[in-house]
Amino acid sequence: MEGEVIRNLTIIDAAHDGAGIGRHEGMVVFVPMALKGDVITCRITKREKRSVRAELVAIQSPSPDRIEPQCPHFYDCGGCTYQTLSYAAEAKLKEDRVKNTLMRIGGAEEGVLNPILFADESDGYRNNVQLAIGAEEDGPKLGCRARGSHRVIHTPHCRLMPSVMRPVYHAFYEYLCQYHGELCTKKGHQLRHLCLRTAQSGLMATVVGYPPALPHAQELASALKQAGAVTLCYHQNTKPGGSVFGPGPMKTIYGDGYLTDTLCDLSFRISPKSFYQVNHAQAQRLYDEGRRYAALGPGETLIDLYCGTGTIGLILTSTGGKLIGVELSPSAVCDARANAQRSGRPDAVFYEGDAGTVAKELLKEGITADVLVVDPPRKGCDDVAIRTIAAFSPKRIVYISCDCATLARDAAKLKELGYVLKKATAVDLFPRTPHCEVVSLLVKATE
Ligand code: SAH
Numbered sequence: 001m002e003g004e005v006i007r008n009l010t011i012i013d014a015a016h017d018g019a020g021i022g023r024h025e026g027m028v029v030f031v032p033m034a035l036k037g038d039v040i041t042c043r044i045t046k047r048e049k050r051s052v053r054a055e056l057v058a059i060q061s062p063s064p065d066r067i068e069p070q071c072p073h074f075y076d077c078g079g080c081t082y083q084t085l086s087y088a089a090e091a092k093l094k095e096d097r098v099k100n101t102l103m104r105i106g107g108a109e110e111g112v113l114n115p116i117l118f119a120d121e122s123d124g125y126r127n128n129v130q131l132a133i134g135a136e137e138d139g140p141k142l143g144c145r146a147r148g149s150h151r152v153i154h155t156p157h158c159r160l161m162p163s164v165m166r167p168v169y170h171a172f173y174e175y176l177c178q179y180h181g182e183l184c185t186k187k188g189h190q191l192r193h194l195c196l197r198t199a200q201s202g203l204m205a206t207v208v209g210y211p212p213a214l215p216h217a218q219e220l221a222s223a224l225k226q227a228g229a230v231t232l233c234y235h236q237n238t239k240p241g242g243s244v245f246g247p248g249p250m251k252t253i254y255g256d257g258y259l260t261d262t263l264c265d266l267s268f269r270i271s272p273k274s275f276y277q278v279n280h281a282q283a284q285r286l287y288d289e290g291r292r293y294a295a296l297g298p299g300e301t302l303i304d305l306y307c308g309t310g311t312i313g314l315i316l317t318s319t320g321g322k323l324i325g326v327e328l329s330p331s332a333v334c335d336a337r338a339n340a341q342r343s344g345r346p347d348a349v350f351y352e353g354d355a356g357t358v359a360k361e362l363l364k365e366g367i368t369a370d371v372l373v374v375d376p377p378r379k380g381c382d383d384v385a386i387r388t389i390a391a392f393s394p395k396r397i398v399y400i401s402c403d404c405a406t407l408a409r410d411a412a413k414l415k416e417l418g419y420v421l422k423k424a425t426a427v428d429l430f431p432r433t434p435h436c437e438v439v440s441l442l443v444k445a446t447e
Contacts, residue, residue: 411442
């Protein structure tokens with residue numbers, strides 16, 4: 001019953017969203033903020049068929065892995081899940097979850113999973129931070145959404161934000177305060193997000209808002225320049241909903257309007273809207289592992305589906321091999337083509353469109369591939385993509401995923417089509433959150 005209090009509940013595991021899992025009278029109990037090893041009191045907030053959700057009321061006996069949160073915003077902020085768990089325990093939790101999911105859903109054999117590649121730095125690792133702008137009565141807010149709500153909370157001390165971003169954060173906040181009366185209308189704030197990205201070439205700030213032009217652009221430009229931003233862009237997004245970017249125009253206020261970065265010895269261009277892994281050190285380890293799995297020989301062909309700005313494909317074929325990439329986002333395809341030029345690879349071809357649809361067309365045209373690499377968004381590959389991947393009959397498939405549940409589901413489908421999961425490595429790109437990347441190798445069952 002909702003409101004019912006459960007006492008002495010032992011937390012035995014963690015769910016995909018990080019909530020603690022306990023068992024009570026044959027029911028699974030999900031408790032956000034509770035950690036594996038805690039014994040707690042909780043109150044049921046929602047009942048479902050075979051499970052309930054509950055809120056943490058008190059900790060009777062804390063998990064030995066519990067720590068004091070380092071971030072002053074932790075209990076309010078919805079950004080981090082694991083500020084109260086030691087990082088070693090967090091990494092182990094992720095390793096176990098990936099292993100169990102791949103075995104249970106993906107049909108992987110025991111022993112397929114390598115030890116997790118955990119991060120050396122669990123703070124300040126994000127090279128991309130998207131800060132929401134909120135209009136509260138006591139002034140503007142700049143930061144993350146509150147836990148379980150859309151309310152924006154002010155997070156100047158965010159632990160995941162690297163220190164180079166702080167001066168720009170503060171300069172922008174001053175601008176928000178100065179023009180609060182004008183920018184804050186009855187409908188809410190006119191500006192929606194501040195996106196900060198850092199790379200080798202410096203820091204890029206992108207403001208997202210409703211008006212066609214950035215209000216007081218020149219004043220903001222000189223403040224952000226002084227705070228260390230090398231380029232400033234303005235993106236008009238009038239589309240309702242939570243997406244930061246929309247189809248609207250992107251204008252460069254000053255600087256290049258993009259950043260450049262070096263990853264696995266190659267140089268990449270990153271535009272404000274394009275996907276680029278948020279954790280540089282861990283992305284290199286992920287792609288290095290992918291390169292070992294792909295083991296592309298000279299003269300072999302690699303098809304890179306969901307290729308983003310071309311990073312994986314260009315890195316995997318950097319010692320030889322032909323590259324064909326497919327990507328849905330026009331700005332990422334544009335970056336991918338520029339990146340191929342930068343890497344001295346004008347032979348690489350990139351197609352804009354849906355991965356499954358374009359791959360099917362390539363197959364019809366008689367294109368062949370020795371190795372396929374896929375790195376889809378969280379929802380994984382659709383059936384057309386899965387069937388087409390197998391129809392190419394590649395020697396190896398390297399599947400990179402940010403959600404081990406959809407990877408496991410797709411691995412099970414590929415198993416029916418003749419591919420077995422041979423190796424997988426979890427790489428923690430997102431310390432303090434429940435997310436984790438996995439790179440896996442699937443080979444033809446006969447080999
Ligand atoms: N491999 C890249 C990007 C991975 S993120 C890298 O590591 O940098 C997933 C990418 O898939 C994003 O760039 C997104 O724009 C793209 N994407 C999403 N849906 C897609 C679809 N249906 N077809 C092709 N690409 C898609």
